[in-house]
Amino acid sequence: MTSTKKEQILNTALRLFALQGYAETTTFQIAQEAQVTEPLLYYHFKNKEEIFTKILEKIFAEYKQMILNLPSETVTVFDKIENLIRLHLNIASMRPLESRLILAHCPAKLIENGHFCSKILQEQEQLLLDYLITCLKEGMAKKEFKKLDAVNTALVILCFINGLFRRKLFEQQHFPYEETAIVFCRNSLLL
Amino acid sequence: MTSTKKEQILNTALRLFALQGYAETTTFQIAQEAQVTEPLLYYHFKNKEEIFTKILEKIFAEYKQMILNLPSETVTVFDKIENLIRLHLNIASMRPLESRLILAHCPAKLIENGHFCSKILQEQEQLLLDYLITCLKEGMAKKEFKKLDAVNTALVILCFINGLFRRKLFEQQHFPYEETAIVFCRNSLLL
Amino acid sequence: MTSTKKEQILNTALRLFALQGYAETTTFQIAQEAQVTEPLLYYHFKNKEEIFTKILEKIFAEYKQMILNLPSETVTVFDKIENLIRLHLNIASMRPLESRLILAHCPAKLIENGHFCSKILQEQEQLLLDYLITCLKEGMAKKEFKKLDAVNTALVILCFINGLFRRKLFEQQHFPYEETAIVFCRNSLLL
Amino acid sequence: MTSTKKEQILNTALRLFALQGYAETTTFQIAQEAQVTEPLLYYHFKNKEEIFTKILEKIFAEYKQMILNLPSETVTVFDKIENLIRLHLNIASMRPLESRLILAHCPAKLIENGHFCSKILQEQEQLLLDYLITCLKEGMAKKEFKKLDAVNTALVILCFINGLFRRKLFEQQHFPYEETAIVFCRNSLLL
DNA sequence: TATGAATGAGAATTCATTCAT
């Protein structure tokens, strides 16, 4: 119930950054579509960059929570990996704007020149890697998975998830190969 | 071996668009780094957009050739899929600027609003899909591969390649899991 | 009595457009002579064209009022025509910039390609024609004027007024033949 | 049979200057529509201004000839004035581009700042005035015309002709009041 | 919290003109 205008600004900016890109979105456009005046942007945020940054922080925080909330107890070990894949595909459907924002700016804006995001991105990636490495080791220990190099395979699965995520997001129509993707991964890992 | 000024412009623009993004690159910067004057850009090209477009056309044409040049005779059917994966990872190393240009602009600039690239992108994707579907069917016919849904699996492999390509490109250090990736895919497909 | 910056812009633009022409006047020059910065032009007006348009609208509105304010009761019918002639000669003296602006742009910029002014110009002309036709008919009915074709004569008088107006405006020195012009017209019309 | 390209340039420039105005016409456009390259413009003419000047000189020379060719022997004195009026209306029909060029640039470009045309214009005007004054005096001497101030009346008739000329030129449809105009003038002058 | 007015810096693009050939 608080600060509705500030939220309007953030929501509008999220949408515009996601759909048009950061550089292609003007502060005027944000103000106009958020139904506020431009100076108000500068009342609530230091500058355009900070609007972007705040949005990212929120997205990353939520994403991190989702990863941490994944069930730690599952019937099979592969279920955990399956959960991770499905989580990402769900995010692409449920949070298309947030997903686009990240993907569209990922190499160009986020990774370069010591952007604060590069740190967050690395951290997040480490989280995923740890999750996957633990799974893989557990799966091998329980003889559920083939023998494999846990670290490298975790990285490969990460690439796979990233590729699936990206495609689901930019696929205009539906994405009918979720099951195929799971099977593809399972076949690769299971003994 | 001196390049013409037109080529200097295209090379500089390629680099800047790849490293900074289209919107973040100014015509002034292109001119300056290409050691020409700004109006010369407009002598050789209609506008900034056309510089971008010409670069893309060239990249896409070369990429298409590479796909078409993949060997049609291989020892195993999986070799063909392996070749496709390795080709993309090679492109990421050998043509980092061209690769970045495409990836960095792919969702935001290329796919949207009837950009000429969306047609080329679709065409190129179809090329890859046809290649993969043919491989998968052949592999199943020869009892080399498991029984699987050729179309959906082709799409899934595409996502996989895309994910690998992207990571290799943005991985600052080396990319030591190429072999792991090949194994991951082979394990999934082979009987 | 200090004028706002917006007014300064309009006044300066009026002067420059009138003296140099629209195309020959730069936004930089307007800003400089109006003692404002260039972006302020774009804060108050959409673009250069709109500055021109707003000026024209004002001029036309005032001109229309002047026509409508002409006395409807006069001693002789010819007085009305005389009033119309004198009004235009007065406008040329009292509003030289506005007059020049219209005349200098009249064929080239105003009439062509659906410019909003072509509508206004036609409307204004119809106003004058109606005024003249009514006079002529009244003059004939009252046996003050010769028998003549009212519509065509009205058009001819319009040409005459236009020619006088233009000359008065561009005559460097004074314009000593106002009386001669009135006599010329009276001689032509009166029985 | 000589220098056809030079003529193409002049003809194209005449058309473009007449239809769009001097400032609105680019040398590129002239070159393109004349089917030559831009540097050729500078081979044949010192600069853009000179192209304009050469065109004007030709127009003025031809115009002067037309005035001088008017018959010096006529049945009535008014016939001479009628001839002058009809000549101008004919020029408007037969030489619309040349007429437009003059009218469209007359105040803004031609009269100002010591443009060479201001001299020619003045000279031409003197020619017309002399012609008219001579007629008027002759008409009065022969008791064909009323008693009037020859100089001022000549100027007034000049305005009248100018007004007719201008209207005929910019009247989209036909110009049906030529006869009315002649009658208007005759009524004014004749005893 | 909110805004109308204003601006410095710079963006893309144009244009008359020139130079080497």
Next chain:
DNA sequence: AATGAATGAATTCTCATTCAT
């Protein structure tokens, strides 16, 4: 006589940002 390549100097317009209120 003719041109392809090139440019200095502008031109219109934009944009993130600030200031006074």
